[in-house]
Amino acid sequence: MTDDSAPKTMIHLDGVGKIYPGTDVPAVASLTLDIPEGEIVVLVGPSGCGKSTTLRLINRMIEPTSGRIIFDGDDVTGVNPDELRRRIGYVIQQIGLFPHQTIASNIATVPKLLGWSKSDINSRVDELLDMVGLEPGVFRDRYPKELSGGQAQRVGVARALGADPAVLLMDEPFGAIDPITRERLQNEFLRLQSELKKTIVFVTHDIDEAIKMGDRIAILGDQSRIAQFDTPERILAYPVDDFVDDFIGSGSTLKGLNFERVRDVDFDDYPVVRAGVGHTEARTTLAESSEQWLLVLDQADRPVRWVDETYLDSTDKPLIERGLPVKVTIEPQATLRDALEEMLLSSSGHVCVVDGKGAFQGVVGILTLTDVIDRMQTEAQEHYDQLREVS
C-alpha cells in the first residue's frame, strides 16, 4: 500500500468553486483538495459531474468564482493566467496540435514563449521526442496530419512537457484512442512518470483507467463534490458509500488483488516430496497434511507433478511419472490477480511460486487470497474509523 506519510502538497485547492453567471446552481461547489507532489491524482466521476471544469479551474482556463488556488506555496488566484499556464503542462483529449506547424515547432511552443535560445529549444525537442518514443530524425519536420492517433497523443504529451513544468493537467488524454494503443500509451506514460515524478492531475470517466493510473483517486459526485479521496487500494477495499460502490462497479475485489504481490503474502504449509522417494513415504507425507494433493519436486527443486492418493498405488513407477503435470508457476513479483488466474488453471487449485531459475519457493492457495482481501478490507475500515474518531 501507498505510504501514508504525505509528501509535500504541490497544489492546494481551498474551497474553489464556480458559478456561471445567470445560474444559481454551481458547476463546481466548494472544492478543497490537496494534490501531493510527484503523484498522479485522478479525478474520476460520471459525465457532467464537473471534473473537467475542476481541472480547468486549476490553470484558470475557467476563472473560479470563489476560493483560492495555492500552487507550490504561492497563491495564484490573482496572477496573470497566461504566465501561470506556461508553468503547467496541459494535455486534452482532442490533443489540439497546431496543424500548420511542424511537430518540432508544436513541441517548442512553450519554450518559445519563455524565450529559450534556439539551440536549447532544438535539443529539448529532440530529447522529448526520444522520451515519448518517436525518432526525432523522422518526426521533427512532419506535420500533425501525417501522424496516427497514438503518435499525435505522444506529441501532445511531449508538447505539454516542453518547458519541463512541475505539474501536468491531463483531461482524458487517452480517451479517443483505440483500446490496444490506449493500453500501450498508459503503460509508457506510467514508465515515463516513474522517471519524471511530475505532479499530475488526470481526469477520466473510466474507473479502470483511474485505478491503473492513479496514486490517489478522487471520486467526484455532482458539482465535483468529493465522495472519496484515497489510494485505489483503499477505495476498492472500502468504498465509503453506495455512490462510490456503484461507481467502482462489480469486480472491485478482483481489481484490488492487482495491488498485492505474491512475495508479500505467507505461503501455505504444503506437502512436498522429492522425485526420488518411494510411494509409501509419499503417502505418509500426504496423510500427515490436511491437503488433497502432494507436490513433487525434481532434483533441481523445480515443481513437476501434482499427485493425489489415487496415484500412490504402490506400483514401481517413479513419482515423477505419476499424477498430473505442473503446468503453471508464477514468480514472486506477480500480482495476486495473476496468481488467482493461474490457480483457476491448476489441477490442485493451488499455484506454485518459483524463483527466477524455476526453483520452488512455496505454494499459494485460494484461502491465502481470501485472507489478504479480508486484511485489506479490515485495514481500510480501521483507517476510516480512525479518521472518523479524529474528526
Next chain:
Amino acid sequence: MAFEATLDGTDGLDAQKLAEGSAWRRFTRSNLGLILTPIFLVLFALFIYWYNISADKLSFDTEALDWDQKIKKQMLEMISITWKSTLLVIATAVPLGVILTRPNYRRYSGPILAVATSGQAMPAYGLIVLFFVWLGSGQDTTVWALAFFAVLPVLRNTIVGLDQVDQSVMEAGRGMGLTERQVLTKIELPLAVPVILAGVRTALVINVGMATLAFLIGGGGLGITISAGLKLDREIVLYTGTLLTALLALTVDWIGAIVEKVLRPRGL
C-alpha cells in the same frame, strides 16, 4: 519565370537532389490547372490581337482602339481601380471580421453582415451613382464604391474562416499560455488564411467586372471602349473591349489562385 521561384521557396522540399525530379512531377500533377492557365491566357490574348489586325476598321475604330492613347491607358486604369479597391476591402473587411468573431462583439456580426449583404444586393449601377452623388466624380469614388460592393465575400469568409478553426487547437494554445492575441495571430489567422483568400479572390474578380462601370462617373477603364462600341454599333470596338475585360478578369483570378497556393500554410 517567377512562378518557379515561388515553387522552390514555398514547397520547401529541401530534400536530396534525387527527390527533386519526383517532387516536381508531383507538383505539376496537383497544380495542372495553375500551370496550363497562363498558356490559355496567352492564346486568348493572341486571338484578340489577331482579331484586331485582321478585321476591317474604320478610322473611328482605329482611333478608339489605339493602344498607346486608349486601350493601354484604360487597362491600366482598370488594374489600378481593381487593385486599390481590393486593398481597401482587405484593409477593412479582415480586421472587421476579426473583431466580429471576438466574444464581446459577436452579437454585432448579424447586423453588420446584413449591411454588407445589402451592399452586394444593390444594383452596381445604382451604387456607383450613389457614391458619385456623395463623393463626386473620379477614380477615387469608383474605388470606394467597388470596395463597398465587394466587402461582403471577404468579410463573410473572414468570419467563417475564423469560426471553423478547431476549438481544441485554440484551447490547447490557451492552455499552454498563449495570450488571446497570440492565439489570434499564431493560430486563428494562419488557419483561416485559405478561406479568407478565397473571399479575396472572389472580391478581385467582382472588382474587375465592376471596374468597367467606372467610366459612368469619369473613372476611366475599358467601359469607355465598350460603351463607344455599343453607342456607335461598331462590333470590333465592342468585342475588343469586352474580350480584354474578360482577359483581365481571368488573369487576375489566376494571380489570385497562385497567391492562395503560396500563402496557404503548409500542413493543412
